Amino acid sequence: MLLYEKKKEGKLWYIKLYILTTAVLFTGSRIVFFLMIINYLLFFIVDKKNRVTIFVMTGWIIGLTIIGIVITGSYQNMGRYLTIFTHNSTLWGRILYQVDGLKMLLKRPAGLGYMGYYFLQPSVQSAAYTTKFVHNDFLQIGLDGGMIAMILAVILFIQSIYEKSSQDLQKHLLVIIAIHSCLDFNLQFLSIGMIVIVCMQCKEKKELQLKKIKIFCLLTFVGFVLSLRAGIGTSLEYQGKYKQALKIMPELTTARMKQLSKETNKNQAEESADKLIHSNKRISQAYGVKAEIAYGENNYNAMVRYKRQEIKNRKYDIAIYEDYIDKLACILQEKQADSDTKGMKQYLEELLWIQQYIEKINTQTNPIANHLKDESILQFDSNYQNYLEQIRDYYNRNYKTQGDKTQF
Structure with a gap:
């Protein structure tokens, strides 16, 4: 916005530019940093008057980055900007979220409702990761409200960007927000949403006359009551009063989950x-x-x-598998003490099922997961792994008949 100002004289303008550029660096966001560099490069090409200023700012950015590395001795702070294309686990992770999210949307084009993605994602994800949102506002709109809502949101942005009556600054802001919204959830912040609304221009202003005012008032009142109910319910949940929240909103799944854990x-x-x-x-x-x-x-x-x-x-939570193995091990000891060979066979086969299921999940893991910082496949520690190998050997010696290819 500062670079769009016609009058750039005075120390205050430069101070604001230095502060804002430094603030972007301190956010630690490589995506925002990359967009800032692209913007500086764009203005360097199209605006000759700003070239000296942008050249100086580039030196300022490089200097701050080097100083940050020297002081901290680590690339995890400002130095992480230098690894934007080499060791960017965050970017690959968000691409992976969106690949899985797009598959979910294609299977459920009507959408999943608010928080539907969060609840469904652990059962359909293609790698080991944890996220609450898909980190793409347009895709999130589709997952929440359906494919039609997503398409309308995209059209609205495109139409506003190409609107002739819009100023260059408005179009520029919309483009930046749209690009960043493809890798983050900007529109969930009220301030960004308001900026988008202000930047969007309508071709014509239309006045609507409400003929059936009573019906409109009734619908408004019903909407107010429902909103008030939702507001009170979620407020009680935020305060940790889950039972009271559920009395007002029995369908509040997150409150019921928290209450269950207590x-x-x-x-x-x-x-x-x-x-x-x-x-x-x-x-x-x-x-x-x-x-x-x-x-x-x-x-x-x-x-x-x-x-x-x-x-x-x-399916990618290894702790659940380990807990199941512990329980099955205790049951096996009980069946062995009772000389229950049939029962032992049943629960031995359940342990073998765990091994087969994990192998199946690992073969289905998306190759993109190899770029993630965390372990991308399911793997037990040595104690569990050795125990399962012993179980397989024991089962093969005592229960598996020659040529048996039973899948558990």
Whole structure:
């Protein structure tokens, strides 16, 4: 915006430019930094009057980056800008989120509703990562409100950018916000949303006369009541008053999940888990609680059923697999003590299923995950790995018949 000002004389203008450029560096965002460099390069090419200023600012940026590396002795602060194209795990991660998110949208073009992506993503993701949003505002609009809503949002941006009555500054801001929105969630911040609205121009102003004012007032009142209900419910959840929040909004899934994690009474925990499963069958936490209760009651068949579903709903969480192995190991000891060979075979095969399922998940992992900083595939530590190998050997010696190719 400063570079668009016609009058650039005075120290204040340069001070503001230095402060804003330095602030971008201190954000640590390589995407924002890259966009700033592209903008400086653009103005360097098209605006001859600003070339000296931009050249000086480039030196300022390089100087601050070097000073940051020397002082901290680390590339994890300002020096990380130098690795934007070599070691950018964040960028690859966001590309991976969007690939998985696009697949979800294609399968569900009507959208998933607010937070639907967050609940569904652990069961369909193609690598080991954790995220609440897809980090692409346009795709997020599609996942929340459907493909039509996403297409309309894209058209609205394009139409406003090409609107003849819009000023260059307005168009420039819309382009920058649109580009950055493809890799982050700008529009979820009210301030950015207001800037977008201000920059958008309408061709014609139209006045609408409401003929059925009573119906309009009724709909407005209903909308106000629903908004008030949602506001009170989410406010109570924010304050940690989950039971009160659920009395006002029983469908508030996040509050029910938090309440479930606090339950100490078995009956109440099972009731909360059942309600969660009834409203959303993708919540792995609910199946985990059901499995824990079934295990405590020695209802091992039910435990297996719930534990499998918990794993399928959160297939890249290694801790769930390890907990399941621990439980199966205890059951095997019990069956061995009772000389229950049939029972031992059943739960040995369940341990073999875990091995096969993990191998299947790892083969389906997206190659993009190799660029991520964290481990991209499921892998047990040496203790669990050795135990599973011993189980496979024991099963092959005692139960597997020649030529048996049964898949568990």
